[in-house]
Structure formats: C-alpha cells, structure tokens
Amino acid sequence: xxxxxxxxxxxxxxxxxxxxxxxxxxxxxxxxxxxxxxxxxxxxxxxxxxxxxxxxxxxxxxxxxxxxxxxxxxxxxxxxxxxxxxxxxxxxxxxxxxxxxxxxxxxxxxxxxxxxxxxxxxxxxxxxxxxxxxxxxxxxxxxxxxxxxxxxxxxxxxxxxxxxxxxxxxxxxxxxxxxxxxxxxxxxxxxxxxxxxxxxxxxxxxxxxxxxxxxxxxxxxxxxxxxxxxxxxxxxxxxxxxxxxxxxxxxxxxxxxxxxxxxxxxxxxxxxxxxxxxxxxxxxxxxxxxxxxxxxxxxxxxxxxxxxxxxxxxxxxxxxxxxxxxxxxxxxxxxxxxxxxxxxxxxxxxxxxxxxxxxxxxxxxxxxxxxxxxxxxxxxxxxxxxxxxxxxxxxxxxxxxxxxxxxxxxxxxxxxxxxxxxxxxxxxxxxxxxxxxxxxxxxxxxxxxxxxxxxxxxxxxxxxxxxxxxxxxxxxxxxxxxxxxxxxxxxxxxxxxxxxxxxxxxxxxxxxxxxxxxxxxxxxxxxxxxxxxxxxxxxxxxxxxxxxxxxxxxxxxxxxxxxxxxxxxxxxxxxxxxxxxxxxxxxxxxxxxxxxxxxxxxxxxxx
Numbered sequence: 001x002x003x004x005x006x007x008x009x010x011x012x013x014x015x016x017x018x019x020x021x022x023x024x025x026x027x028x029x030x031x032x033x034x035x036x037x038x039x040x041x042x043x044x045x046x047x048x049x050x051x052x053x054x055x056x057x058x059x060x061x062x063x064x065x066x067x068x069x070x071x072x073x074x075x076x077x078x079x080x081x082x083x084x085x086x087x088x089x090x091x092x093x094x095x096x097x098x099x100x101x102x103x104x105x106x107x108x109x110x111x112x113x114x115x116x117x118x119x120x121x122x123x124x125x126x127x128x129x130x131x132x133x134x135x136x137x138x139x140x141x142x143x144x145x146x147x148x149x150x151x152x153x154x155x156x157x158x159x160x161x162x163x164x165x166x167x168x169x170x171x172x173x174x175x176x177x178x179x180x181x182x183x184x185x186x187x188x189x190x191x192x193x194x195x196x197x198x199x200x201x202x203x204x205x206x207x208x209x210x211x212x213x214x215x216x217x218x219x220x221x222x223x224x225x226x227x228x229x230x231x232x233x234x235x236x237x238x239x240x241x242x243x244x245x246x247x248x249x250x251x252x253x254x255x256x257x258x259x260x261x262x263x264x265x266x267x268x269x270x271x272x273x274x275x276x277x278x279x280x281x282x283x284x285x286x287x288x289x290x291x292x293x294x295x296x297x298x299x300x301x302x303x304x305x306x307x308x309x310x311x312x313x314x315x316x317x318x319x320x321x322x323x324x325x326x327x328x329x330x331x332x333x334x335x336x337x338x339x340x341x342x343x344x345x346x347x348x349x350x351x352x353x354x355x356x357x358x359x360x361x362x363x364x365x366x367x368x369x370x371x372x373x374x375x376x377x378x379x380x381x382x383x384x385x386x387x388x389x390x391x392x393x394x395x396x397x398x399x400x401x402x403x404x405x406x407x408x409x410x411x412x413x414x415x416x417x418x419x420x421x422x423x424x425x426x427x428x429x430x431x432x433x434x435x436x437x438x439x440x441x442x443x444x445x446x447x448x449x450x451x452x453x454x455x456x457x458x459x460x461x462x463x464x465x466x467x468x469x470x471x472x473x474x475x476x477x478x479x480x481x482x483x484x485x486x487x488x489x490x491x492x493x494x495x496x497x498x499x500x501x502x503x504x505x506x507x508x509x510x511x512x513x514x515x516x517x518x519x520x521x522x523x524x525x526x527x528x529x530x531x532x533x534x535x536x537x538x539x540x541x542x543x544x545x546x547x548x549x550x551x552x553x554x555x556x557x558x559x560x561x562x563x564x565x566x567x568x569x570x571x572x573x574x575x576x577x578x579x580x581x582x583x584x585x586x587x588x589x590x591x592x593x594x595x596x597x598x599x600x601x602x603x604x605x606x607x
Contacts, residue, residue, distance in 0.1 A: 031458030032528070038445035039521060045441050046513055049427075049434060056428050137497040144226045145216055146495055150576050152209025152233060153488060157569045159201025159240060164565050167194040171558040174551035184248045192252065192260035193244045199258065199335070200269055201240040203476070206484045207343045208232065208276060211299050213491060214350045215280050218295055219287035228279045235272035239265050256313070256324075258332045263314045270310045277303035294366040298346025301370065305338035322390055329381030336475060337377045344483050345369070345412060348436065351487040352419055355432045361418035369411040376404040383454035386463070402454035409447040416440045431505040435486030438513060442478030450475070461535065466547065467527030470520040477561070478516055485568065492575040500571040508567040515560030518553055526550030
C-alpha cells in the first residue's frame with residue numbers, strides 16, 4: 001500500500017515530470033511515470049464514455065420533448081387563422097386548471113373539457129440503451145465474397161471463444177493451482193495452446209476475412225481467385241487444430257515463445273499466408289482504380305513480413321546459442337508489430353472512414369506511418385533481452401529504435417483522430433465507433449508504453465514479471481481485438497442486412513473494456529511490486545505471495561472478458577444466420593415514436 005500511495009504522490013507536484021534515471025525512488029523513473037499516465041488516459045476515456053452515455057439517457061426524453069413541442073407549435077402557428085389562434089389562447093388559460101386525481105381513471109376515453117391533457121402516449125418506458133442509427137445494406141458484393149467473409153469470421157469467433165476459454169482456465173490456475181493434475185492440462189502445455197489459438201485462429205482469420213472484403217472493395221474488382229481463399233481458410237484451421245493437439249500432447253518446438261508449433265504445422269499457416277498474398281496481389285494488380293488505396297499497402301506489406309518472419313524464425317542454422325535468443329526477440333515482436341498490427345491498421349484505414357462517412361484525413365500520414373514502422377520495428381525485438389549476454393550495441397539499437405516507434409504511432413493516431421474530428425456526437429448513435437475509438441486510444445497508449453518499457457531501468461524492473469502479460473493483452477486485445485470487433489460490426493450489418501441487438505453489443509463492449517482494465521491494471525501494479533521486491537533482494541516466495549490479490553483481479557477481469565466473447569459470438573450469429581430479407585437502403589421505416597407523436601399533436605391542434 002505504501003508503494004501505491006507513493007505512486008499517487010508522484011502526481012501531486014511537477015517534480016515527476018523531470019525525474020531522471022538514478023533518482024531516489026524507482027517509481028519516479030520516467031518510464032514508470034509515463035506508463036501510469038498512459039493507463040490513466042485509457043481510464044479517463046472509459047469514464048468519459050460512461051458520462052456521455054448516461055447524460056444522454058437522462059436528458060434524452062426531456063430535451064427531445066421540449067424541442068419537438070416547440071417545433072410542432074411553430075410549424076402549426078404559421079397555418080392558423082385568427083379564430084384558431086383565439087382558441088389556442090383560450091386553451092392556454094384552461095391549462096391552469098388543477099386535477100383532482102380521478103379524471104383520467106377507468107377504461108374509457110378521456111373527456112377533456114377543461115383541456116387538461118396536453119399529450120397522450122402509450123409508450124412510457126425509458127429505454128435501457130439509446131437508439132442507434134440503422135445501417136444500410138450494400139448489394140453489389142458478390143455472393144461468393146460474402147460467403148468467404150462470413151466463413152472466415154465465423155471460424156475466427158469460434159477460435160476466440162475456445163482460445164480464451166482456455167486462457168480463462170489458465171488464469172483460474174493462479175488462484176486455484178490444484179484444480180487439476182493432468183499433464184495435458186498443465187500450465188506449460190495449455191499456455192501456448194491459448195496464445196497460438198488466439199493468434200493464428202482468432203486474430204489471423206478475423207483479419208484475413210475482413211481483408212478480402214477491403215481488397216475487393218478498394219480495387220473495384222472481385223477477388224482474383226475465390227477458391228484460393230477457401231484453401232487458406234482450411235490450411236490455417238488445420239494448422240491450429242493439429243498444432244493445439246500436438247502441444248497438449250507435449251510435442252512442441254522447444255522454448256520459443258509464440259513459435260511452439262513444430263515446423264510442419266507452421267508451414268501450413270505459412271502456405272496459407274503465401275496463397276493470400278498472391279490472391280491479394282493479383283486483385284490489386286487487376287484493379288479498376290488508378291491509385292492503390294493505403295489499406296492495400298498495409299495488408300500486402302503485413303503478408304510479406306509474416307512470411308519473412310516465419311522463414312527466419314524456423315531456419316535451423318539461426319537456432320544456436322545467443323543467435324536463437326536474438327531471433328526469438330525478433331520473432332515474437334515482429335509477429336505482433338509486422339503481422340497483426342500492420343494488417344489491422346490497414347483495415348482501420350478503410351472501416352474508420354466508412355463508419356464516419358468521411359475520407360481519411362491524410363493519405364501522406366498513413367504512408368509515413370507505414371514506412372517508419374518498417375524502419376523502426378524490425379530492430380526492436382532485442383529490447384526484451386536488455387542486460388543479457390547479447391552485445392551491448394545491439395541492445396542499445398533496440399532501445400533507440402523502440403523510442404523511434406513513437407513516430408509511426410503518433411502519425412497513425414493523429415490521422416485517425418483527425419478523421420473523427422467533428423463526428424464525436426456520432427459515438428452516441430453508433431455501436432461501431434466506441435470499439436474503434438478504444439482501439440485507437442489503446443494503440444496510442446499501449447504502443448508508447450511499450451517504448452517506455454524498453455528503457456533500461458523500466459526493463460530492469462518489469463522484465464520476467466506479470467507486467468509483460470499486461471502489456472501483451474493491452475496490445476493484442478486492447479488494440480487488435482477492439483479494432484477487429486469495430487470493423488466486424490461496421491461490415492456485417494451492411495453485408496448481411498441483419499443488425500445485432502444493441503443491448504448485447506453494449507454488453508460486449510463494456511464487459512470487454514472493464515475486464516481488460518481490471519486484468520491489465522492489476523497485473524501492471526502487481527508486476528511492478530514484484531520487480532521491486534526482486535531488486536530489494538527479497539526471497540522469491542515473497543513475490544509470489546504478494547501477487548495473490550492481483551492474480552485474483554486478473555481472474556475477475558478475465559471472466560468479464562470471456563463473457564464478452566460469448567456475447568460477441570451470439571451477436572455474430574445473429575448477423576450471419578439466414579433470416580427473412582432485410583430492408584434495402586433507403587427503405588428503413590421511421591422507428592422514432594417521438595416523430596409519430598408530433599404528427600398526432602399537430603392533427604389534434606388543428607382539430
């Protein structure tokens with residue numbers, strides 16, 4: 001508690017802004033203080049969203065009623081003659097009459113001789129969630145592409161639910177370590193099953209399914225060869241199924257994190273990515289547009305980098321001694337940054353402008369972010385091995401280039417937020433934009449926190465602790481998953497014509513966000529205290545004991561996150577299942593009862 005109290009005191013004066021390495025307290029270091037500030041930004045965003053939603057819910061009825069009443073009166077007044085105006089004056093005087101309490105009782109129609117009824121309504125319930133605008137269907141998408149997208153996203157949701165159920169069970173093991181005694185359920189075997197399943201099953205298939213739509217749409221062409229898309233889907237599914245069974249059986253690639261699949265299993269995934277790259281490339285090369293939209297650059301680059309990553313990560317002559325350690329840092333960091341992050345950012349460059357009905361703010365900023373990411377990201381993996389026997393110069397390059405990553409992050413975040421400029425009110429009317437906004441904010445905070453974590457002192461405190469678990473979830477979950485969810489909710493109603501239930505979408509959003517905050521903040525705090533305990537030379541068992549309450553909060557947050565995934569899977573099923581035809585664009589009925597009530601009032605006044 002004393003340490004947490006001191007963390008808060010760091011913000012009580014300006015001194016924390018100028019804290020330098022080697023200060024009197026580890027918690028005064030710039031990297032740690034900067035991380036705290038970034039976490040508070042996310043918490044503040046969540047609070048602002050809650051306040052905006054609640055405020056709108058509370059004020060909605062009163063404001064709308066006042067505005068509509070005034071509008072109806074002004075509209076009617078211009079069409080009244082002198083006799084009707086005199087009647088309005090008389091009616092206004094009648095409104096001063098006081099009710100006794102029994103005038104409107106009983107099943108009969110009210111006899112309003114005194115003019116005591118100013119408005120009659122049968123729908124008097126306050127809605128639990130605010131009404132969102134209905135989307136419009138797009139009908140020029142080929143049926144084959146629609147089937148491909150639906151299949152990819154359905155399988156992605158399946159792997160998300162299964163993979164995170166396994167992850168939730170692993171989190172329970174931290175607070176109930178004796179829950180089982182089976183070898184195939186041990187933490188060492190299930191943990192890589194969880195990570196690889198959500199990496200290559202949920203995230204990769206989700207990205208590729210959305211990517212096929214974006215490539216076809218931005219190039220005004222059908223996919224070059226739809227059959228190849230199906231080959232990729234089954235190759236990646238086979239890779240995840242076979243790899244998971246082998247991992248649970250104890251057959252793996254050794255200690256390489258995120259590359260635990262043996263090479264024949266990973267080869268299935270790599271072949272699928274190679275096929276996808278070829279399919280994408282041929283579609284772009286046959287495009288009907290003059291320019292190549294920025295999303296295509298990101299997705300094609302990510303596909304190439306993923307192939308290079310797999311080849312380097314599995315070539316046997318690299319896997320010796322310190323060379324394997326360097327390659328391991330390269331592999332696990334490039335997997336996140338050059339495959340998942342780059343591809344997902346390409347999707348955002350399409351789905352964010354589509355959601356706000358505005359072009360992307362700056363094409364040039366998007367290209368700047370792409371090439372600076374290529375420049376800086378490829379050499380930062382070694383920052384996971386600061387103070388190791390790896391050459392000091394290589395460690396320094398990794399730290400410097402980690403700081404350089406601020407350039408693409410700031411460029412990309414600026415581009416996205418300026419695209420949303422002037423559309424903030426749309427967040428109240430959309431269930432897509434909250435997901436995209438949270439993903440963008442996490443992109444900024446999580447990426448900058450990663451740069452700060454690369455500093456030597458913060459690396460000394462946090463490395464090998466639970467803090468790294470928090471950071472990986474902030475990036476892969478807070479950035480990638482939220483952006484994928486927002487993109488899916490933006491696309492599928494337009495593609496299938498079926499809207500999800502708004503209450504369930506809201507539950508999905510808040511369970512995921514609150515669960516992630518509970519999960520990541522608890523493991524960040526606990527990981528920091530654990531690292532400080534190690535620096536003080538305390539026995540290792542002490543750091544295990546102090547982590548118990550933070551592991552409990554990790555389990556609670558993980559439970560909320562898992563519940564959100566089940567809700568998402570149900571929402572996805574509602575959007576994908578075959579039902580009666582949805583209204584086409586421009587044919588949505590007016591569903592706002594307030595408008596109908598205003599028309600009724602106009603007729604009543606004229607009568």
